[in-house]
Amino acid sequence: MERREDFLRKIFRKYYYENVHKIQAPQRLSEREIGYLTFYPEKMIRHINLKSEGELRALLIHEAPKSVYYSSAYYDDPSAPINARIWKGADLVFDIDLDHLMVKEDYMISFTLCNSCKLYFPKNENKRCPACGSEKIKVISIPTKKGLEYGKEEIVRLMDILIEDFGISKKEMKIYFSGKRGYHLTVENSLYEDADQNFRMELSDYLTLNGFKISNILNQEYTLNELSQLFPLPYEKGWLGRVSKSFFKDILNDPLQNLNENYLRDMLQKYFLTITRKELQSILEKIVDKIKIRIDTNVTTDIHRIFRMPETLHGETGFIKKEITIIESFYPLVDAIAFTQEPIKVYVHYAPKFELNEQVFGPYKNQEIILPEMTAVFLTCMGLAEPLDCP
Amino acid sequence: MQILGEEDLVKYPFLEETKEYIAKLGLTLNDFVSNEFEKVIRRCELRLMSSRYPPELYTLDKDTDLLSFILALIIIKASQREDVFTRFAFNEANRAEHFLKTEENKRVLTYILKRLLNINILEVDDFIGNSHYEYAIHVKDYIKLSSSLKSIHWKIVNKIVYNGLVYLKRREIIRLARDKIYQEIYKRIKDAPTPVVPQNLQYLVDIVKNRPLPKRLAKNLVPTVDPPCVTQILDKIKAGKNLSHYERFFITTFLLKRGKTIDEIISLFSFSPDFNEKIARYQVEHIAGLRGGRKQYNVPDCKTLFSQSLCYKNESCDNISHPLNYKLKKVEKLWREEKTS
Ligand code: SF4
Ligand SMILES: [Zn+2]
Numbered sequence: 001m002e003r004r005e006d007f008l009r010k011i012f013r014k015y016y017y018e019n020v021h022k023i024q025a026p027q028r029l030s031e032r033e034i035g036y037l038t039f040y041p042e043k044m045i046r047h048i049n050l051k052s053e054g055e056l057r058a059l060l061i062h063e064a065p066k067s068v069y070y071s072s073a074y075y076d077d078p079s080a081p082i083n084a085r086i087w088k089g090a091d092l093v094f095d096i097d098l099d100h101l102m103v104k105e106d107y108m109i110s111f112t113l114c115n116s117c118k119l120y121f122p123k124n125e126n127k128r129c130p131a132c133g134s135e136k137i138k139v140i141s142i143p144t145k146k147g148l149e150y151g152k153e154e155i156v157r158l159m160d161i162l163i164e165d166f167g168i169s170k171k172e173m174k175i176y177f178s179g180k181r182g183y184h185l186t187v188e189n190s191l192y193e194d195a196d197q198n199f200r201m202e203l204s205d206y207l208t209l210n211g212f213k214i215s216n217i218l219n220q221e222y223t224l225n226e227l228s229q230l231f232p233l234p235y236e237k238g239w240l241g242r243v244s245k246s247f248f249k250d251i252l253n254d255p256l257q258n259l260n261e262n263y264l265r266d267m268l269q270k271y272f273l274t275i276t277r278k279e280l281q282s283i284l285e286k287i288v289d290k291i292k293i294r295i296d297t298n299v300t301t302d303i304h305r306i307f308r309m310p311e312t313l314h315g316e317t318g319f320i321k322k323e324i325t326i327i328e329s330f331y332p333l334v335d336a337i338a339f340t341q342e343p344i345k346v347y348v349h350y351a352p353k354f355e356l357n358e359q360v361f362g363p364y365k366n367q368e369i370i371l372p373e374m375t376a377v378f379l380t381c382m383g384l385a386e387p388l389d390c391p
Numbered sequence: 392m393q394i395l396g397e398e399d400l401v402k403y404p405f406l407e408e409t410k411e412y413i414a415k416l417g418l419t420l421n422d423f424v425s426n427e428f429e430k431v432i433r434r435c436e437l438r439l440m441s442s443r444y445p446p447e448l449y450t451l452d453k454d455t456d457l458l459s460f461i462l463a464l465i466i467i468k469a470s471q472r473e474d475v476f477t478r479f480a481f482n483e484a485n486r487a488e489h490f491l492k493t494e495e496n497k498r499v500l501t502y503i504l505k506r507l508l509n510i511n512i513l514e515v516d517d518f519i520g521n522s523h524y525e526y527a528i529h530v531k532d533y534i535k536l537s538s539s540l541k542s543i544h545w546k547i548v549n550k551i552v553y554n555g556l557v558y559l560k561r562r563e564i565i566r567l568a569r570d571k572i573y574q575e576i577y578k579r580i581k582d583a584p585t586p587v588v589p590q591n592l593q594y595l596v597d598i599v600k601n602r603p604l605p606k607r608l609a610k611n612l613v614p615t616v617d618p619p620c621v622t623q624i625l626d627k628i629k630a631g632k633n634l635s636h637y638e639r640f641f642i643t644t645f646l647l648k649r650g651k652t653i654d655e656i657i658s659l660f661s662f663s664p665d666f667n668e669k670i671a672r673y674q675v676e677h678i679a680g681l682r683g684g685r686k687q688y689n690v691p692d693c694k695t696l697f698s699q700s701l702c703y704k705n706e707s708c709d710n711i712s713h714p715l716n717y718k719l720k721k722v723e724k725l726w727r728e729e730k731t732s
Contacts, residue, residue, distance in 0.1 A: 082668060083658035166530065167555030192531065197654065199534050206548045213549050219520075230520040237553035240519060303654070 004380055005040035007387040011377055012039075012313055013064035015338050020061060023311045025053040027188060031074040031088065035306050036065035037315060046306070049079040066315030069306035072186065074193075082304060089193040092168075092200070093307055094207075095299040096154050097182035098147050107147030108181070109352045113138045113383075120350030120365075120384075140382065142354050143181045148332045155183045156327060158293050161207065162187065165238055177332040179314030179321040184307065197303050204300040209239065209292035214284050217243060224277060228269040235259055246287045313338055318377040334358060339374040345388040346376045394502045401453050402490050403503060404460035405483060405576050413461060423462060424591045432595075434459035439466060439598050444482045449489055462595075468580050469588045470599035476580045484573035491565045501526075504564060507571040508536065517558060519551060526564045527556040536567045618717035619703040620696055621645055628662050637699050643678045644690040648715060653679055690715055 016023070026032060035046035036059070050056050060068065071078065072093045076086035098107055110123045116134035124130070129137055143151075155175055162168040168190055176184040192199070205211055217232060217240065232240035234248055234256055248254040252267055272280070299305060308314065308321045319336040334357050348364040348371075355361070361375055368388065371379070379385035400409045423432065434455040437448060460483070467475050494500040497514070505512050510532040517524040528536075530552055537545045551558035559567075588596055617625065624642045627634060634642070639660070646656050653675050660671045673682065680687030692713045696702045711717055 081661065083661045164554070165552045195531060197652065198538055199531060202534050202547050205546060206552065209548060211543045211546050211548050213543065216549055217520075232520060236519055237517075237558070238551045239548070240551065 002040055004386055005042075008066070008315075008318075008377070008380060009039040009064050011339070011373070012066070012318075013061065015313060016057075016060040016064060019311075019338075020057045023053075023057055023060060025050070025056045026070050026309065028074055029053065029056065029070075031076075031078060033071035033073070033075060033078040033306065034059075034309075035069045035071075036063060037067040037069075038063065039066045039315075042066065047079045047081070049077070060312070065312075068309045068312040070309045071304065071306050073304055087303065090195075090303050090305075092187035092190065092192050092195070092203070093299055093305060094158060094185040095178070095182060095296040096151055096158065096185070096294065097178070097180075097296055098141075098143050098151055099181060100294045100296055101147075101150060101154060104147075104150075106144060107150060108141040108143050109354060110139050110141040111350070111352055113140055113350075118349075122352075140384075141181065142352070142382070143332075145331070145333055145355060147181075148177075151182055152327055152330075154294060155185060157291075158185060158207065158295065161293065165206075166192070166203075168192070174310075175324045175327065176310055177319070177322045177324060177330070177336045179308060179312075179319045179336065180317050183324075184321070186307075197301060200301045200303065204295065204297040206239075207293040207295055207300075208297060209288050210297075212239065212288055214281055214288070216240065217284060218277070218281055224272040224275075224280065225269065228265060228272045231265075231268050233259075233261065233264055242291055243284065243287055246291050247283070250287070250290075251283060314381075316381055318374070318381040337374050339377045340372065342373040343370045344373050344376040345370050346379065346385040347388055348379060348385040351379055351384050394498060398453060399499055401457045402451055403487055404457045405487065405572055405579070406503070406506065409457060409461075413457070418458075420465065420586065420592065421589050424589060428458070431455045431458045431462065435462045435466070435595065436598065438463040438479070438482075439595060440602070441482070442478055442602065444486060448482075449486060451490070464576075464580055464583070465586050466588065466592070466595045467599055468583045469586050469596045471585070472599055472602070474604065475599050475602060476577055480573045480576035480580070483576050484569045487572050488565055488569040491568065492562055497525075500561075504568050507568045507575070508532075508564075510536075512564075513556065515558065517551075519558075522560055524551065524558040525561045526559045527553075528559065528564070530555055530557050533557040533559075533567075536570070539570060540566075616717065618708060618711075618714045619705055620693075620701050620714055623701070623703050628659060631662055631664060633663055633665050638701065639674065640678060640688070641691055641696065641699075641701060643675055644688050645714060647679055647687070648690050653681075 030049065030051050033046065034048040034050050034056070035044060036048075037044050048059075050059065059065075071090075073090035074088040076088060078085065101107065111120060112123050112129075113120050114129035114132065114134055115136040115138060117129060117132040119129060119131045121130055123139060127137065128135055159170075159173060159175070162173065162185075163170065168187055172187050172190045174186050174188065176186075178184050195203075218227065219230070222230060231247075232244040234241055234245040236244060245256065248256055248264070248267075252271060254264075254267065258264075275283075299307075310321050310323055312321055313319070314321060318338060319332070320338050322330075322332070322336040324330045333355060337357050345368065347366075347368050349366060351362040351364040353360065353362045356375055356378060359372075359375075361371070376385065376387065380387055395403075395406070395408055397412075400406065400412050403409075422428065431454075434452060435458075437445070438459060441448070463479065467479050491500060491503065494503075501512065501514060504526070508528075510528055513527040515524055515527045530547060533550070534547065543549060547557060621642065624634065624638050627638070628642075643656055646659075647653075653672070656675050657668065657671050660666055660675075661668070676682045678688050690713070691699075693702060693704075693708075693711065696714065697704075708717065
């Protein structure tokens with residue numbers, strides 16, 4: 001076991017040593033709590049206060065941690081115990097993870113590890129190890145390019161809502177590939193910085209449409225015919241406009257080229273003649289479920305959260321948590337790769353066919369193989385391989 | 392620029408501006424004894440007697456409404472009945488809400504809303520569906536102002552939010568203002584010095600003193616008194632002792648019901664030697680219904696606590712069956728004692 005951690009720690013240190021100039025401290029570093037996870041023994045060190053970027057860089061090279069975190073909150077004394085600190089505010093933070101998105105088979109490659117007999121096997125329905133029958137099994141997922149592209153769409157939709165509905169400017173937002181299966185968005189220096197937990201819960205319910213009443217649109221007091229004259233139109237503000245947009249595009253198959261009110265209302269009136277109120281209700285419910293933003297609400301509502309630090313390595317993948325400047329041309333499985341093509345010999349327990357840096361690897365099973373450093377590190381981080389020759 | 396006219400002051404007698412107006416009249420309490428204030432006294436009696444205002448108080452009486460309001464404030468203060476402070480503030484706030492809803496002069500309405508809510512208010516004129524949106528306020532202000540309103544209707548997810556603003560119908564923003572009116576009137580009575588009431592008006596104070604006690608006292612205004620079972624656990628926490636699983640569960644449900652936030656509860660638990668923030672947060676959030684089954688757990692009743700050996704019943708518990716009822720009984724008792732002594 002130690003061998004694996006030792007290998008990773010050395011190679012992480014090499015990365016930090018060579019890239020230290022690229023590591024920029026988060027703004028107002030000295031007001032944040034810093035924490036990190038050590039490789040061996042795996043231990044979380046928290047309540048650290050760093051005064052400068054130099055101190056941060058020194059810590060990264062010296063400790064070569066498995067993961068590094070910073071608080072989204074600003075404190076008077078970040079190293080004090082949590083209930084003795086003065087909370088001064090916090091960035092708004094959002095996490096979009098493939099785990100929370102609509103699961104589609106090809107978004108992630110998932111397989112299973114039996115913790116009892118260490119057998120790897122494809123994901124199956126019966127939640128048991130096919131060899132020993134144990135229920136102590138763990139699902140491991142590798143995101144695919146397709147899944148990560150879908151995550152990008154979600155983060156773009158989130159940005160649009162933060163801009164349009166909450167008046168947050170692009171300048172105040174930063175987006176990142178999380179280093180594993182998703183994306184992070186942070187809002188710094190906005191007037192929402194001092195927002196309390198109650199605000200953040202409301203915001204998160206807003207984004208996930210939690211508690212949204214269909215009766216906002218389908219008012220019981222009106223007949224369907226009357227509703228065709230009251231139904232929100234695609235250019236309306238907030239969620240009502242978005243629900244309407246999806247209704248016209250996905251249900252009425254209208255490309256929304258013509259936004260003339262009479263034209264739109266005519267279409268509604270005709271369509272409403274063909275359905276019942278109950279059917280309309282269920283159509284609207286489906287739309288709401290489709291267009292809600294699938295953020296991890298625990299992250300957004302926690303005002304003491306620690307969050308992975310940008311430009312540091314993710315201990316479970318070896319990828320960089322990378323800031324994204326132009327989302328359209330950002331490809332996590334290329335742009336977030338930290339390691340090289342240098343050949344390294346590893347023993348792979350199990351790996352499905354997967355893609356990294358536009359190269360295809362696997363499937364592998366119980367074999368020794370020479371792989372590029374980036375791939376060897378990835379599989380070792382995922383716990384799927386053991387290093388054979390150490391750098 | 393003078394926005395409010397004399398009639399507005401009569402209509403909205405809780406406004407600061409009325410104080411100046413009253414001061415100019417140069418009245419003292421003794422003046423009210425004279426016959427010319429007969430009608431004011433009658434109107435004041437009506438305000439003092441009703442636990443819920445009758446329709447006639449919902450129509451404006453220009454000659455008496457301002458003075459009878461002021462007189463009622465004084466008399467209620469003299470009665471020292473806390474429950475009447477809140478009842479009166481509640482009734483007056485409802486009455487003001489009624490007038491604001493039907494206010495024809497939008498300038499006056501906007502002025503009063505700004506004055507009460509003390510935030511930036513934008514006048515807008517948007518029709519969406521068949522709803523008319525007349526005001527917009529910043530979403531941060533909105534969430535603060537609406538936090539005591541429990542219906543999901545008030546969640547921002549059910550509001551028009553655009554460019555950092557929440558769009559509101561007239562009746563919605565007035566509803567938000569109503570709570571402020573309530574608070575201001577309550578505070579005004581609470582903060583006032585206890586007046587000396589002339590003999591001839593003493594019977595008004597007695598009217599208030601003799602009003603029947605309400606069934607349920609407004610909970611945020613009575614001092615919080617914890618039942619012995621709760622004190623016991625709180626003492627244990629403060630002494631740095633570990634709690635059993637059930638003790639933790641009970642105290643969490645109890646404190647949540649008392650309006651403590653998740654963070655406050657977690658920081659309380661941090662006194663425990665076996666405190667682990669992550670686990671504590673998980674447990675508290677679970678009990679609060681933010682995780683897992685998303686169901687908020689109820690506070691266990693006395694019977695359950697007794698069977699868990701957590702009941703430390705003494706005579707102060709009376710015959711209550713639920714620890715949440717503790718404070719009501721106790722405070723009611725104190726009042727009864729005060730009244731008879
Ligand atoms: S009687 Fe009820 S309130 Fe009193 S100590 Fe027992 S459980 Fe607590
Ligand atoms: Zn097995």
